Amino acid sequence: MLHLDNMTAGSRAILDQLSIELPSWAFGNSGTRFRVFGTAGTPRTPFEKIADAAQVHKMTGVTPWVSLHIPWDMVDDFSELRAFAESEGVELGTINSNVFQDEDYKLGSLCNPDPKVREKAIAHHIACIDIMRQTGSRDLKIWLADGTNYPGQDSIRARQDRLAESLQRIYNELDEDQRLVLEYKFFEPAFYHTDVPDWGTALVHCVDLGERAKVVLDTGHHAPGTNIEFIVAQLLRRGRLGAFDFNSRFYADDDLIVGAADPFQLFRIVWEIVSGGGFDPAAEVNFMLDQCHNLEEKIPGEILSATNVQEAVAKALLIDPEELAAAQCSDDVLAGNRVLMDAFSTDVRPLLEEWREERGLPARPYEAFQESGYLDKIRSERTGGTAMSWGA
Numbered sequence: 406m407l408h409l410d411n412m413t414a415g416s417r418a419i420l421d422q423l424s425i426e427l428p429s430w431a432f433g434n435s436g437t438r439f440r441v442f443g444t445a446g447t448p449r450t451p452f453e454k455i456a457d458a459a460q461v462h463k464m465t466g467v468t469p470w471v472s473l474h475i476p477w478d479m480v481d482d483f484s485e486l487r488a489f490a491e492s493e494g495v496e497l498g499t500i501n502s503n504v505f506q507d508e509d510y511k512l513g514s515l516c517n518p519d520p521k522v523r524e525k526a527i528a529h530h531i532a533c534i535d536i537m538r539q540t541g542s543r544d545l546k547i548w549l550a551d552g553t554n555y556p557g558q559d560s561i562r563a564r565q566d567r568l569a570e571s572l573q574r575i576y577n578e579l580d581e582d583q584r585l586v587l588e589y590k591f592f593e594p595a596f597y598h599t600d601v602p603d604w605g606t607a608l609v610h611c612v613d614l615g616e617r618a619k620v621v622l623d624t625g626h627h628a629p630g631t632n633i634e635f636i637v638a639q640l641l642r643r644g645r646l647g648a649f650d651f652n653s654r655f656y657a658d659d660d661l662i663v664g665a666a667d668p669f670q671l672f673r674i675v676w677e678i679v680s681g682g683g684f685d686p687a688a689e690v691n692f693m694l695d696q697c698h699n700l701e702e703k704i705p706g707e708i709l710s711a712t713n714v715q716e717a718v719a720k721a722l723l724i725d726p727e728e729l730a731a732a733q734c735s736d737d738v739l740a741g742n743r744v745l746m747d748a749f750s751t752d753v754r755p756l757l758e759e760w761r762e763e764r765g766l767p768a769r770p771y772e773a774f775q776e777s778g779y780l781d782k783i784r785s786e787r788t789g790g791t792a793m794s795w796g797a
């Protein structure tokens with residue numbers, strides 16, 4: 406039987422320090438281009454999104470941060486929002502810019518051929534940096550919808566040059582304790598080419614920008630079959646893995662609950678983070694969820710996501726690095742694989758129940774939330790107003 410007492414001090418520290426940031430947009434309504442299905446009690450304001458996110462932390466104890474998206478989470482007074490978050494037991498985290506929903510950005514934002522549009526997009530990021538000063542956020546996260554649909558529509562190379570110049574202007578505005586984290590995605594909404602399609606392109610721009618520019622790895626932004634753990638290993642080697650957007654996918658950018666589609670892939674990724682030192686606070690990797698709950702209730706969806714990541718981490722911590730290294734030096738090509746598979750096949754849920762009980766948390770967060778009555782409360786209280794949705 407596994408017990409916390411049997412863990413090494415190093416593994417125990419990783420488990421205790423694990424923190425996962427929640428995306429504010431996960432608590433709004435979302436859907437596909439075919440239909441957005443609403444739920445009763447959906448937040449009508451950024452304050453209500455934070456109140457819901459705080460429930461996830463109250464149940465799991467591993468999600469103390471909430472990431473904001475600007476302008477979706479625009480408020481008059483960010484110090485008021487910050488104080489509210491703190492009163493709910495959470496803190497404001499990463500600020501995500503949005504240069505993909507304005508008519509002007511039809512042909513791109515930081516890469517747009519029109520200098521006036523590029524100026525507008527740069528100004529938006531500078532406004533986000535100012536918000537970061539008020540929210541106390543460290544990271545400015547940039548995901549761009551820039552790209553083209555047809556060969557010849559614009560110059561791929563000129564767009565890279567414009568991107569480099571625009572990013573440098575933004576980077577130069579950061580304070581010493583702030584970072585720029587750049588997210589890549591190989592397709593969508595542009596279909597012929599995307600301006601930041603892969604980790605190589607993101608890394609090249611980050612290296613040019615400076616030490617405080619890092620890459621964001623969104624697990625849903627790769628071609629099927631991509632070995633994501635390899636990318637993790639390489640970015641950690643170079644000290645350039647800035648943040649994770651966890652989610653899972655069956656087909657495209659599905660944004661489903663992390664660990665739902667392929668828990669073994671999640672385990673492999675997490676093991677690479679463990680073995681590469683990525684959970685050491687000094688590595689400064691921000692672990693975030695980037696999900697949308699189209700059909701399921703949002704708060705339980707986020708609770709499950711947080712516990713899925715925590716389970717993958719606990720499994721990876723069962724691997725004895727010395728045993729694995731010895732196996733890898735043997736002539737048996739399957740010996741190391743057996744070590745990994747033994748860890749993956751172990752049920753760590755009782756261990757995590759023990760961990761939660763030690764902290765006065767519910768042993769089973771998902772069930773405890775369902776029994777808490779919170780959903781009934783928000784369903785009856787949040788009447789009137791307009792429910793917020795992904796994209797508004």
Ligand code: PSV
Binds near residue numbers: 548588623650658
């Ligand atoms: C769009 O693909 C996206 O899902 C990116 O992953 C961003 O992180 C997120 O939207 C929020 O802007």
Ligand code: MN
Binds near residue numbers: 548
């Ligand atoms: Mn993302």
Ligand code: MN
Binds near residue numbers: 626
């Ligand atoms: Mn995405």
